[in-house]
Amino acid sequence: xxxxxxxxxxxxxxxxxxxxxxxxxxxxxxxxxxxxxxxxxxxxxxxxxxxxxxxxxxxxxxxxxxxxxxxxxxxxxxxxxxxxxxxxxxxxxxxxxxxxxxxxxxxxxxxxxxxxxxxxxxxxxxxxxxxxxxxxxxxxxxxxxxxxxxxxxxxxxxxxxxxxxxxxxxxxxxxxxxxxxxxxxxxxxxxxxxxxxxxxxxxxxxxxxxxxxxxxxxxxxxxxxxxxxxxxxxxxxxxxxxxxxxxxxxxxxxxxxxxxxxxxxxxxxxxxxxxxxxxxxxxxxxxxxxxxxxxxxxxxxxxxxxxxxxxxxxxxxxxxxxxxxxxxxxxxxxxxxxxxxxxxxxxxxxxxxxxxxxxxxxxxxxxxxxxxxxxxxxxxxxxxxxxxxxxxxxxxxxx
Ligand SMILES: *Cc1c(COP(=O)(O)O)cnc(C)c1O
Numbered sequence: 001x002x003x004x005x006x007x008x009x010x011x012x013x014x015x016x017x018x019x020x021x022x023x024x025x026x027x028x029x030x031x032x033x034x035x036x037x038x039x040x041x042x043x044x045x046x047x048x049x050x051x052x053x054x055x056x057x058x059x060x061x062x063x064x065x066x067x068x069x070x071x072x073x074x075x076x077x078x079x080x081x082x083x084x085x086x087x088x089x090x091x092x093x094x095x096x097x098x099x100x101x102x103x104x105x106x107x108x109x110x111x112x113x114x115x116x117x118x119x120x121x122x123x124x125x126x127x128x129x130x131x132x133x134x135x136x137x138x139x140x141x142x143x144x145x146x147x148x149x150x151x152x153x154x155x156x157x158x159x160x161x162x163x164x165x166x167x168x169x170x171x172x173x174x175x176x177x178x179x180x181x182x183x184x185x186x187x188x189x190x191x192x193x194x195x196x197x198x199x200x201x202x203x204x205x206x207x208x209x210x211x212x213x214x215x216x217x218x219x220x221x222x223x224x225x226x227x228x229x230x231x232x233x234x235x236x237x238x239x240x241x242x243x244x245x246x247x248x249x250x251x252x253x254x255x256x257x258x259x260x261x262x263x264x265x266x267x268x269x270x271x272x273x274x275x276x277x278x279x280x281x282x283x284x285x286x287x288x289x290x291x292x293x294x295x296x297x298x299x300x301x302x303x304x305x306x307x308x309x310x311x312x313x314x315x316x317x318x319x320x321x322x323x324x325x326x327x328x329x330x331x332x333x334x335x336x337x338x339x340x341x342x343x344x345x346x347x348x349x350x351x352x353x354x355x356x357x358x359x360x361x362x363x364x365x366x367x368x369x370x371x372x373x374x375x376x377x378x379x380x381x382x383x384x385x386x387x388x389x390x391x392x393x394x395x396x397x398x399x
Contacts, residue, residue, distance in 0.1 A: 013348065020047020023367050023374045025353065034378050036366045037353040041186065041218050041331065044245035045290055046367035052248050055286035056279065065277045074281030081288050085227050087236035088256035092265070093276030095251045097217035097243035098132025101180075103255035103270060104239040105136060108178035108211045109156075110264025120177040123213070127162045128188030128358060131180070131215055140180060163193055165200045172204070178211040178239075179204070183229040186218030189359025190326055190333025195233035202235045211238040211261055217253070221245035222291040222368050224329035225301035232328065245291075245368075250283040291368070300368050303375060304329045307364070310379035318386040326361075330368055333361040334382075338389045346388040350381035 015033075017025045023046050025033045038044070045052060059074075066072065079091040092107075094100045105123060112120035123140060131137040138146045139154035147153055158176075160167035168179060179201055185191040205212040214237040219229035223245055226232055230240075238261040243253030253275075257265075274280075290296060308325060311334065315322040321343065324335040336343050340356045347354050347362070355363040366378065 015348075022046040022048075023370045031351060033348075033351045033353050034374060034381065035353050036364045036378055037355045038365045038367050039249060040244065040355055041223055041365045042244045042247065043249050044221060044223070044287060044368050045248045046369045047249075049248065049290070049369070051290060052283055052286050055282045056250070059279055059282035063278045065274070065279070067273060068271065068276065072276060072278060072281060074278055074285060075276040078281050078284045078288070081285070081292070082242075082254060082256060085288070085292060086240070086256055087228075087258065088240070089259040090257045090262040090265075092255045092257075092270065092272075093280070094243070094253040094255065094272060095274050095280070096132070096253050097215075097241060098134045098137045099272070099275070100217065100241035100243050100253035100255045101131045101137050101140065101215060102134060104213045104215075104241050104257075105140065105178070105180070106270060107239055107255065107257055107262060107265055108213060110269060111211060111261055112177050114264035119175055120210075122156045122158055122173070122175045123178045123180050124168050124171055124176060125157055125159050125180050126164070126168075126182075126185075127159060128185050128191060129159075129180075129182060129215070130185070130187035131182075132217075162188070162191065163197050165197050165204070168201070169204050172208055172210070176208070176210055178213050180213040180215060182215045182217075182219065183233065184219040184224065184328060184331060185358075186331065186363070187357055189335070189357045189361040190331060190363055191359065192326065192328055193233075195235070198230060198233040198235045202237075205238070213237055213239040213241070216240050217243040219328075219331055221287070222297055222300055222329075223331045223365075225297055225304055226329075227292070227297065229328065229331075246284055246287055247280065248283060248287045250280055252280045252284050296368075300329050303370060303372070304332070306372060306375050307332055307366075307379075310375070311364075311382070314379065314383050314386055317383070318390050321386045321390045327364075330364075330366055330370070332364040333357060334364070336360050336362060336389075343385060343389045346385035347382065349388065350385045352378055352381040352385065 025035045109121045131140040139157040142159040220242040240256045311325045327333045340360045357363045
């Protein structure tokens with residue numbers, strides 16, 4: 001066995017890659033894999049994108065890190081661009097999604113604290129949510145499998161059923177500060193929340209004086225064919241967390257806020273050593289150069305349609321394997337009639353990488369730069385994988 005020095009926390013596939021080129025990963029044995037996992041929606045521009053390589057290497061020759069004791073021009077620039085592209089007025093940079101959520105939750109609590117209602121600190125969340133693995137974000141996500149064995153669940157998180165807006169409304173009490181939701185659940189199984197529900201949550205928050213927080217760590221930064229996924233619902237939050245796609249593979253996250261929501265985040269109340277460092281900012285700015293370029297998001301939507309049409313045909317052909325196709329843009333899910341692990345493995349046998357999710361779903365998360373030809377190739381491999389998953393089980397040879 002591996003005799004590994006590493007924590008045994010990851011059930012890793014027996015694969016190791018040497019390099020990547022666009023939508024492809026090349027394994028150490030030379031085999032080429034079509035990467036529709038994209039580092040779990042992280043490699044938004046694929047692997048070794050020339051513009052990102054250039055931005056990172058140029059910055060690496062100049063300055064890596066100075067800390068937030070000093071001005072960081074790249075941070076100012078990326079902040080201004082995120083503000084221009086979104087509902088937000090203010091940005092705080094982090095190294096991960098969970099930290100961006102921590103910042104959003106703290107910002108909501110401080111908003112009420114400085115507004116003279118310090119008793120308001122609770123956040124309402126939804127079943128199936130995933131917000132990260134810190135002590136606060138496992139409490140927010142509410143999944144027993146992530147909470148077990150880590151002591152009392154962090155105080156201040158209450159959960160209702162998926163899309164149960166009525167229950168959320170009823171649960172609001174004098175201590176409620178915010179409602180936190182993913183516009184499309186990623187880990188939960190590519191479950192989109194109806195636009196109507198997001199709009200109702202906005203109305204409820206406005207009426208009750210609560211802050212609405214969107215977790216766009218997975219669905220944001222172009223993944224759904226809009227810059228932020230909530231744009232589909234024509235509703236804006238007070239706070240949003242982004243990460244994954246904004247770094248294109250470099251660890252980078254951000255909490256976006258309106259001026260009003262960020263009112264309590266004054267000098268010294270929050271901080272980070274690495275967040276917003278010059279390397280991350282160079283890459284984040286380079287990702288935006290591409291994602292915000294004219295026509296890029298239109299292309300994501302067009303490619304989504306191509307994927308959805310192909311997947312619908314596969315569903316017709318293998319209705320014993322595929323129950324439903326869902327998702328938006330290039331955040332797509334195949335709800336399976338066989339165990340999702342079986343289809344994921346069958347796809348891996350076809351040298352196509354995908355990611356299992358909750359609700360027995362297989363996620364397809366290609367780089368946003370995926371070509372039509374690569375989509376057609378992926379569909380061929382998914383058809384072959386579905387055929388394999390549909391066939392009666394063959395006794396595997398012992399290895
Ligand atoms: C991945 C993810 C997170 C956590 O991000 P990390 O960078 O792993 O901390 C939070 N929310 C959602 C929706 C995610 O998909």
